[in-house]
Amino acid sequence: MQAIRRLREEVASVAKTIPGTVSRVSLRVGDCALEITWEPPAGVAHTPVAAPAGHVEPALPAEPHLPAEPNLPAEPNRASPDDALRTVAAPLVGTFYAAPAPGAESFVAPGARIEPGQPIGIVEAMKLMNEVASDWSGEVVEVLVGDGEPVEFGQDLVLIRVADR
Numbered sequence: 662m663q664a665i666r667r668l669r670e671e672v673a674s675v676a677k678t679i680p681g682t683v684s685r686v687s688l689r690v691g692d693c694a695l696e697i698t699w700e701p702p703a704g705v706a707h708t709p710v711a712a713p714a715g716h717v718e719p720a721l722p723a724e725p726h727l728p729a730e731p732n733l734p735a736e737p738n739r740a741s742p743d744d745a746l747r748t749v750a751a752p753l754v755g756t757f758y759a760a761p762a763p764g765a766e767s768f769v770a771p772g773a774r775i776e777p778g779q780p781i782g783i784v785e786a787m788k789l790m791n792e793v794a795s796d797w798s799g800e801v802v803e804v805l806v807g808d809g810e811p812v813e814f815g816q817d818l819v820l821i822r823v824a825d826r
Contacts, residue, residue: 674787745822746802746823747796747797747820747823748805748819748821749793749794749796749817749819749821750815750817751793751813751815752784752791752814753786753791753814754786754812754813754814755785755786755791755811755812756786757783757784757806757807757810757811757812757818758783758784758785759804759807759808760808767808768780768782768783769782769804769819770801771801771802772800772801773800774801775795775797775798775801775821776798777797777798778794779794780793780794781794781818781819782804782818782819793818797821797823798823798824799821799822800824801820801821804819805818806818
């Protein structure tokens with residue numbers, strides 16, 4: 662019974678970090694599994710989030726109804742007032758890391774050339790490392806968030822001057 666209660670608490674904690682509305686939760690006690698299905702906000706790609714098998718961590722008590730996050734941006738990768746500038750935004754709430762490991766070189770720096778799909782950083786949420794990639798080709802103008810800083814869903818992380826608009 663303790664395992665079920667802890668899994669329920671973990672689901673509630675994970676669901677609070679997922680942008681959009683949770684539509685289905687599946688739990689399994691044998692070997693502790695967790696599966697969450699949700700509808701992401703309009704304009705946001707669906708990114709699966711899963712807990713490692715057997716990993717259960719204490720969390721705050723679950724709330725009976727989990728509302729969607731208020732004031733979500735319509736487009737995470739939106740244009741800036743300058744048509745040549747684009748941002749790469751955080752796909753979820755968590756902690757931003759500019760490098761793949763402590764002491765390693767940053768994924769990107771101002772002045773660096775970047776291609777679509779190239780990682781710009783990592784957002785850690787619930788001990789899961791989520792690589793964030795650029796949708797744009799161009800030059801990094803500014804890294805807007807410091808290493809180890811908390812970020813919100815949709816928060817701009819990197820500013821890029823796009824090539825070949």
